[in-house]
Amino acid sequence: MSARVLAPILALLAALARAPVAHAAPPPPHSATLPPEALSRALSAGYSALSPAEAARVAEGCMAHRGVLWRTGDGAQTPWAGQLIHNAAADGVVVGPLVPKASSTTLRAMHGNADRPPGLTGRGTPKPPASFQLAAVRHPLEHFIAGYKQNGLWFDKAKRDWGMRLPLYPPRDANVTIAQLYCDASDEERAENFADHVNMFTSRPMEKRDPHHVPQLHWLQNYVAASNGSRVEVISAVDALLRLERFGHDWVDATAEARRASKAKRVSPRAAEWMMTKRNAKVHDRDHASMDDDRLKKWEPLCGEDGGRRYFRTELRYHEQDGKVVAHDVDPSGRAWRGYTGVALGQLHHHYAWRYLSKHLKELCAYLANDFACLRYAMPAECQWAMAEAAAVGTGVKPYA
Helix, strand or coil, rough: CCCCHHHHHHHHHHHHHHHCCCCCCCCCCCCCCCCHHHHHHCCCCECCCCCCHHHHHHHHHHHHHHHCCCCCCCCCCCCCCEEEEECCCCCCCCCCCCCCCCCCHHHHHCCCCCCCCCCCCCCCCCCCCEEEEEEEEECCCHHHHHHHHHHHHHHHHHHHCCCCCCCCCCCCCCCCCCHHHHCCCHHHHHHHHHHHHHHHHHHHHHHHHHHHHCCCHHHCCCEECCCCEECCCHHHHHHHHHHHHHHHHHHHHHHHHHHHHHHCCCCCCCHHHHHHHCCCCCCCCCCCHHHHHCCCCCCCCCCCCCCCCCCCCEEEEEECCCCEEEEEEEEECCEEECCCCCHHHHHHHHHHHHHHHHHHHHHHHHHHHHCCCCCCCCCCCCHHHHHHHHHCCCCCCCCCC
16 A cells, blocks of 8 residues: 555544544433434434545554454355445446445345345455455444344244244234234333343344344454455455445545546456446435435334324235235325335334433444444444443443454
8 A cells, every 4th residue: 555545544543543433522411311313313414524435444444453354254144245246247346245234235236136136246255356346334323223123123022922924924813013013012111122132232143143233344344264264355355435324425436436546557447437327326215225214303102102193003905915814004194014024113113213222322332332433433422421421330341343
């Protein structure tokens, strides 16, 4: 790496060493309860203004500085999560590692299939010469909540307690939906379930987790393969690190970087050519793809705790694919989903997470400290306050490494 490129990275690392996170605002009174909507707003701001190319190198340097650049063993493994796409149409492009809940659906859809696109291959597949590699990340706490939304532990409870098999089979009692059962539970039960999810996220071994419950830094770490001892570069191979919050802007910047690298004969011109064809790409429009898909801007009692109507009502409707009448979750606009698919439950998971999150900031922020620092997202002031308090009293939770 040239001195010209290395100098600003070293300067940033020096700043990281002095102040890993921004200075916290004066703490609120100890008895204060942070409104869920206020925390939600706080999480939507403060992501890094670094260019995608700078973000990739700063992430690598920060991970080395904090001793988390390399790990032993292959880590979490799935047929797609954490893997690469070697672009068949433009052999100058490599996409990945694919980080679940961080534009992975978008990036796969760009290659012709939102699930298993052509060119999908393992992390250990060598990066072709003269290729340009990009990956995507997002705010660490929003990433955690997005994983809880899609596949929180309430799904396990539905399987265990009510004999439901998700997401392909209806419940034994076709008159009941998972969302209905979630709202039938007490607020204490829902809060306890969220606490169990936080505990799982901060303690369960990686190989025993759903891929949506794995910290982003894990997918980006270089590693020593358990099978043959080979050293596999992951973040060290990434040329541009995009942020979901500014996906379109970062894509344009990354395309410009690929073009500059092409003129310098470091990258094939086909990389920038292909990226230009996708310059209008937006985050893929799926119900679970974006943190902004909660239709309500502040927390409300969607399960009817205030004596009002529940947000989702249950209706029996004939479904042609099932060939029978099954229970559906119907929102106030009349949009309906089969009650065993968990779509409505995901909406409730996301919404109620803001109600319960404040009590778990100590554990989550301590565990995700390296993600915040190395991906260059500013911790919300409330989170920094919780970290300061945790430092004083101790939580027993260490950063993911």
